[in-house]
Amino acid sequence: MTFIDMLRAAEARNRSMLCVGLDPEPSRFPGALQGDPCKIYDFCAAIVDATADLAIAFKPQIAYFAAHRAEDQLEKLMAHMRANAPQVPVILDAKRGDIGATAEQYAREAFERYDADAVTLSPFMGWDSVQPYLKYEGKGAFLLCRTSNPGGDDLQNQRLVDLPGQPRLYEHVAALAQGPWNLNGQLGLVVGATYPEEIARVRQLAPSLPLLIPGVGAQGGDAVATVKAGRTKDGLIAVNSSRAILYASSSADYAQAARREAMKTRDLLQAARG
Numbered sequence: 001m002t003f004i005d006m007l008r009a010a011e012a013r014n015r016s017m018l019c020v021g022l023d024p025e026p027s028r029f030p031g032a033l034q035g036d037p038c039k040i041y042d043f044c045a046a047i048v049d050a051t052a053d054l055a056i057a058f059k060p061q062i063a064y065f066a067a068h069r070a071e072d073q074l075e076k077l078m079a080h081m082r083a084n085a086p087q088v089p090v091i092l093d094a095k096r097g098d099i100g101a102t103a104e105q106y107a108r109e110a111f112e113r114y115d116a117d118a119v120t121l122s123p124f125m126g127w128d129s130v131q132p133y134l135k136y137e138g139k140g141a142f143l144l145c146r147t148s149n150p151g152g153d154d155l156q157n158q159r160l161v162d163l164p165g166q167p168r169l170y171e172h173v174a175a176l177a178q179g180p181w182n183l184n185g186q187l188g189l190v191v192g193a194t195y196p197e198e199i200a201r202v203r204q205l206a207p208s209l210p211l212l213i214p215g216v217g218a219q220g221g222d223a224v225a226t227v228k229a230g231r232t233k234d235g236l237i238a239v240n241s242s243r244a245i246l247y248a249s250s251s252a253d254y255a256q257a258a259r260r261e262a263m264k265t266r267d268l269l270q271a272a273r274g
């Protein structure tokens with residue numbers, strides 16, 4: 001089963017377009033876990049168990065593990081997700097981007113060490129920096145396109161005056177990913193929920209690519225506008241929320257509170273489909 005098949009199956013099974021983001025920050029952990037980086041696995045595994053029937057995908061952010069020397073806990077968490085939520089694909093959020101030889105090592109890290117189903121990539125270094133990931137049959141790769149942060153404007157919104165029609169940089173990335181770069185049919189794009197108009201534009205340029213859409217919840221993105229702009233008959237979306245779910249409660253009931261928040265967001269997204 002390819003990554004995109006897995007996404008489609010998880011969307012149908014869990015009736016969900018919600019991607020649960022796993023960005024564990026020990027200082028925000030509840031009760032007895034508070035401040036303890038050794039509890040990253042325990043915290044995340046409880047969130048996974050509480051939301052596995054509500055999610056189209058999980059998205060662990062690698063920096064939150066690496067910063068605490070907790071890569072071993074990320075490996076354990078990946079194995080936990082495989083064993084306990086095999087129906088939910090895992091997107092490793094690593095935002096890698098480097099020359100081909102180094103990208104081969106990053107691809108190996110994502111797909112062999114961590115056994116992720118997909119990875120996030122920066123396309124800034126061009127085609128040869130993306131290609132090594134495509135050699136892994138069936139694995140997905142989401143290219144940053146129009147990111148959720150205000151500074152995304154600085155480069156992504158600039159026009160490329162040497163190209164016909166003078167597209168903006170993010171439009172060019174979308175066209176490349178839909179067309180010549182998509183050799184294995186497993187590319188997707190990252191577009192922020194904070195910019196629904198740009199989601200609609202990306203959809204025009206990339207009608208069939210899956211979109212990873214972070215920015216609802218803590219960043220205040222518009223969930224309803226996101227679905228209306230991004231979900232089409234052929235185009236899947238995975239709308240990510242991390243902090244709003246993970247830290248819905250700072251007490252011992254955090255996993256139940258995360259479940260309630262995930263269900264609320266899942267239902268809001270589903271209702272917007274009409």
Ligand SMILES: O=C(O)c1cc(=O)[nH]c(=O)n1[C@@H]1O[C@H](COP(=O)(O)O)[C@@H](O)[C@H]1O
Pocket residue numbers: 021023061093095120146147148149190191192214215216217218219240241242243244
């Ligand atoms: O690639 C990403 O996941 C990403 C792209 C983007 O444009 N904006 C963005 O916030 N993200 C990630 O999505 C998550 C958002 O977290 P919350 O704002 O807590 O929901 C973080 O892990 C970010 O690193």
